[in-house]
Amino acid sequence: MSETPLIQIRNLTKFYGAKQVLKNLSLDIYPGQVIGYIGPNGAGKSTTVKILTGLIPDFTGEVIVDGINMADDPQSIKKLFGYVPENAEIYDVLTPMEYLDFIGKLYGMDSNTLQERAGKLLAAFGLANNVNDRMDTFSKGMKQKVLLIAGIIHNPKIIILDEPLSGLDANAVIMVKELIIRLSKEGKTIFYCSHMMDVVEKVSDRIMLINKGEVIADGTFESLKQNHSDTLERIFSKLTGSEDSGSEADAIINALD
Amino acid sequence: MDKIYLRFVKLLNPVLSRAGVDTDQLYEILRIKLIIDQRRPKTMFAQRQNNKKKVQSPWFVSFFTVLMGTFFGLTLFLNAMPYVAQTIYFSVFMVLMSLTLISDFTTVLIDTRDQFIILPRPVNDRTIAVSRILHISIYVLRLALLQGLPGLVMIGFIDGIAAVPIFFIQILEVTFMSIFLVNIVYLVLMKFVSPQKFKDIINYIQIVFSILIFGSYYLLPRLINVTLLEHISILSHWYSYVLPPVWIAAFNELLFHHERANIITSLLAITGLVVPLIGLWLVAKVLAPGFNRRLSIIATSDGLASTPATVKTERKSGLMDKIADLVAPDPVENAGFRITWKLATRSREFKMKVYPAFGYIPIYFLYFTLNGKGQSLAERWDSLKASHNYIVLAYLCTFLLMAALSNVAMSDKYKSAWVYYTTPIGEPGKILSGMYKAILVIFYIPYCLFWGAVIVGIWGPAAINDVLLAMLFGIIYGILMALFLIKGLPFSKPVMIKQSGGRIVTTLMTMIFLVGIGIGHYFLMRWETVIWIAIIPAFFITWIMLYYYKKTTWEGLEMADDL
Numbered sequence: 001m002s003e004t005p006l007i008q009i010r011n012l013t014k015f016y017g018a019k020q021v022l023k024n025l026s027l028d029i030y031p032g033q034v035i036g037y038i039g040p041n042g043a044g045k046s047t048t049v050k051i052l053t054g055l056i057p058d059f060t061g062e063v064i065v066d067g068i069n070m071a072d073d074p075q076s077i078k079k080l081f082g083y084v085p086e087n088a089e090i091y092d093v094l095t096p097m098e099y100l101d102f103i104g105k106l107y108g109m110d111s112n113t114l115q116e117r118a119g120k121l122l123a124a125f126g127l128a129n130n131v132n133d134r135m136d137t138f139s140k141g142m143k144q145k146v147l148l149i150a151g152i153i154h155n156p157k158i159i160i161l162d163e164p165l166s167g168l169d170a171n172a173v174i175m176v177k178e179l180i181i182r183l184s185k186e187g188k189t190i191f192y193c194s195h196m197m198d199v200v201e202k203v204s205d206r207i208m209l210i211n212k213g214e215v216i217a218d219g220t221f222e223s224l225k226q227n228h229s230d231t232l233e234r235i236f237s238k239l240t241g242s243e244d245s246g247s248e249a250d251a252i253i254n255a256l257d
Numbered sequence: 258m259d260k261i262y263l264r265f266v267k268l269l270n271p272v273l274s275r276a277g278v279d280t281d282q283l284y285e286i287l288r289i290k291l292i293i294d295q296r297r298p299k300t301m302f303a304q305r306q307n308n309k310k311k312v313q314s315p316w317f318v319s320f321f322t323v324l325m326g327t328f329f330g331l332t333l334f335l336n337a338m339p340y341v342a343q344t345i346y347f348s349v350f351m352v353l354m355s356l357t358l359i360s361d362f363t364t365v366l367i368d369t370r371d372q373f374i375i376l377p378r379p380v381n382d383r384t385i386a387v388s389r390i391l392h393i394s395i396y397v398l399r400l401a402l403l404q405g406l407p408g409l410v411m412i413g414f415i416d417g418i419a420a421v422p423i424f425f426i427q428i429l430e431v432t433f434m435s436i437f438l439v440n441i442v443y444l445v446l447m448k449f450v451s452p453q454k455f456k457d458i459i460n461y462i463q464i465v466f467s468i469l470i471f472g473s474y475y476l477l478p479r480l481i482n483v484t485l486l487e488h489i490s491i492l493s494h495w496y497s498y499v500l501p502p503v504w505i506a507a508f509n510e511l512l513f514h515h516e517r518a519n520i521i522t523s524l525l526a527i528t529g530l531v532v533p534l535i536g537l538w539l540v541a542k543v544l545a546p547g548f549n550r551r552l553s554i555i556a557t558s559d560g561l562a563s564t565p566a567t568v569k570t571e572r573k574s575g576l577m578d579k580i581a582d583l584v585a586p587d588p589v590e591n592a593g594f595r596i597t598w599k600l601a602t603r604s605r606e607f608k609m610k611v612y613p614a615f616g617y618i619p620i621y622f623l624y625f626t627l628n629g630k631g632q633s634l635a636e637r638w639d640s641l642k643a644s645h646n647y648i649v650l651a652y653l654c655t656f657l658l659m660a661a662l663s664n665v666a667m668s669d670k671y672k673s674a675w676v677y678y679t680t681p682i683g684e685p686g687k688i689l690s691g692m693y694k695a696i697l698v699i700f701y702i703p704y705c706l707f708w709g710a711v712i713v714g715i716w717g718p719a720a721i722n723d724v725l726l727a728m729l730f731g732i733i734y735g736i737l738m739a740l741f742l743i744k745g746l747p748f749s750k751p752v753m754i755k756q757s758g759g760r761i762v763t764t765l766m767t768m769i770f771l772v773g774i775g776i777g778h779y780f781l782m783r784w785e786t787v788i789w790i791a792i793i794p795a796f797f798i799t800w801i802m803l804y805y806y807k808k809t810t811w812e813g814l815e816m817a818d819d820l
Contacts, residue, residue, distance in 0.1 A: 053376075053377040054376060054377060055372065055373070055376050055377060075379045075380075075381050076379070078377060078378060078379035078380075079379040081377065083377040085373045085377075087373065089370040089372075089373040089374060090370070090374070091289065091293055091370060091374065093292075093293055093296040094289070094292065094293070098289070098292070102285055102286075102288075102289045103374070103378065105281065105282070105285040106282055106285060106286075106375065106378040106379070106380055107378060107379060108281065108282075108379075134296075
């Protein structure tokens with residue numbers, strides 16, 4: 001890890017109205033890493049992702065990706081990213097092929113390469129028979145697969161996954177986990193946001209826990225274990241303040257009486 | 258059709274790329290947006306069609322637009338006063354265009370998915386902005402051409418072939434003017450209301466729009482006396498000078514009927530040429546930037562999670578709570594009452610389908626009763642007042658009950674109804690009776706009382722008993738209908754695709770029953786006491802029927818197959 005960081009975030013601060021969601025957040029991400037980005041609801045995870053992907057253009061602080069400053073040239077940075085959004089937004093009156101064709105062309109891909117690659121990817125994800133069906137008939141898992149494909153179709157350097165496993169069946173989950181590990185071996189940098197601690201634990205090289213807009217733990221799973229607790233779930237609850245989950249459960253039981 | 262527009266946009270490529278637009282991306286975005294438009298059901302005509310999966314072909318919508326254009330294009334033939342004719346024509350044109358823009362295009366403008374699909378890709382702001390402007394322009398021009406096509410042909414017959422290009426310019430002017438107006442409406446709305454409210458207001462505009470179309474279709478031929486119209490002199494009123502359609506019509510007056518034109522007409526015609534262009538410039542330069550900013554706020558309003566959409570607890574709901582507990586004391590029934598009350602008053606889908614009935618009823622009433630050939634409007638009104646036809650209005654209120662009942666069991670989000678099936682409800686009839694009472698208390702009874710008050714105001718207190726009796730019969734009819742036709746818990750079924758033949762027969766039977774009752778009522782009206790006495794058995798029948806409705810079992814219910 002002697003190289004220069006691929007993503008540098010310096011003193012990132014963001015307000016929604018009077019509410020501060022990110023407090024001087026700074027982090028360095030090196031090429032080929034799989035970052036597990038975790039935190040409780042409302043910790044600022046989504047905001048970080050939205051700033052990285054250019055969805056929120058007004059923030060204070062510095063974001064530098066591959067030597068390019070977000071403030072100067074967001075378009076060049078967006079080219080490096082593949083993004084799988086959390087809320088499964090998709091133009092569902094289109095077919096997967098039409099949708100992927102559209103997305104690929106926004107990245108300036110050549111039409112023939114695009115068609116071929118989209119076809120192969122759809123087949124690999126088990127959607128070969130649905131290539132020309134409209135997505136409004138798709139199940140949640142099928143849409144999620146199309147979104148995953150749309151996130152990697154242009155062979156990006158950095159892949160941002162926001163809860164990529166939602167709606168997928170067990171087989172697809174195993175496949176995506178394997179895919180993440182393989183992509184990182186190929187040298188891709190992966191930024192993985194999730195609430196599923198067991199998955200994060202397995203796929204991440206490095207885990208970052210944020211709470212109330214600040215990084216409160218950062219390191220490999222092994223190093224976090226030494227300092228805190230034995231599973232990621234426990235570490236999470238210990239560090240984000242609801243360690244006494246036993247007493248919360250007590251309160252719930254008592255309320256039923 | 259869309260290919261032609263896209264090819265036309267390609268012609269602009271050199272200019273656009275010099276302005277910093279990525280033309281390949283622009284082409285792709287426009288192409289995809291046009292495909293999405295084509296596959297999207299049009300809200301304007303969608304209400305009549307229940308089948309959601311089957312989208313009307315764009316040809317049907319185009320045909321309908323041309324038909325509307327022909328319909329109001331006929332006003333151009335008011336030969337005696339071409340100026341008035343054109344003013345009316347362009348007024349209708351403008352109103353229709355603005356309303357279509359607001360009701361049909363809002364969903365396109367506020368496509369929040371763009372935020373997640375296009376924005377994270379390497380597309381620059383200028384490309385996105387230009388794609389939006391071009392998308393709107395294509396939509397608007399298509400609409401303008403379809404709507405104006407019949408007029409273009411007709412004006413050729415009226416004023417000669419030379420009038421056609423002039424008319425084309427007039428159509429463009431009136432289109433620009435509509436865009437300007439709609440933009441102002443949007444900006445004002447966005448400035449003063451929250452995104453959630455904004456969508457609600459657009460929803461209400463759509464409802465008003467459908468009532469307006471319905472009303473003009475039924476009533477205008479009755480209310481407007483064509484011979485009278487031809488003698489109106491538009492310019493005799495000062496306020497006509499500020500109406501944009503007058504300016505635009507003046508253009509034709511000046512060029513083709515210059516023997517009548519004077520200096521004022523020339524001034525108006527010049528205003529008509531200049532103001533829309535200034536408007537367009539204002540939209541592009543001043544309004545559009547703020548517009549896009551506000552739009553993106555609407556789109557990212559989920560980011561403003563710090564201000565959650567709290568449901569206002571008004572004083573009125575305190576009263577409603579008391580009413581709910583009073584009319585539906587049983588807990589299960591109370592649940593049915595409250596869920597219906599809250600979902601019906603909050604779901605856009607339900608409002609879209611039921612609220613227009615509020616406006617249709619008086620329109621139907623006037624349509625049925627204001628006839629009488631060769632009489633003036635005042636004479637017809639007098640004969641209406643002298644008659645006992647108010648009874649028609651009292652019975653027409655049932656139409657609202659019908660509209661509410663036939664939609665209350667259906668919802669797009671019918672899957673949420675799983676709660677009824679997983680909770681141990683022994684007598685689903687209680688939910689149903691709660692639902693029915695809610696519809697009565699929220700919609701039917703207040704509406705009847707409102708028109709009842711109007712009737713009593715016009716026809717005098719002798720009408721009170723008639724209104725009450727009609728209302729009770731309406732409630733009985735509603736239960737009959739609910740018993741035989743609804744068979745579903747509130748908001749628990751997918752929007753129905755087709756009514757089966759048996760249902761249509763039942764609907765007809767219950768309708769005939771109600772009409773029969775109404776006619777009987779009409780003949781008994783001369784004996785005031787008979788009506789008063791009839792109210793008593795009617796009340797008991799209502800009560801007994803409600804009692805039995807409450808006994809509906811699970812066997813008597815239909816549910817969605819794919820919960």
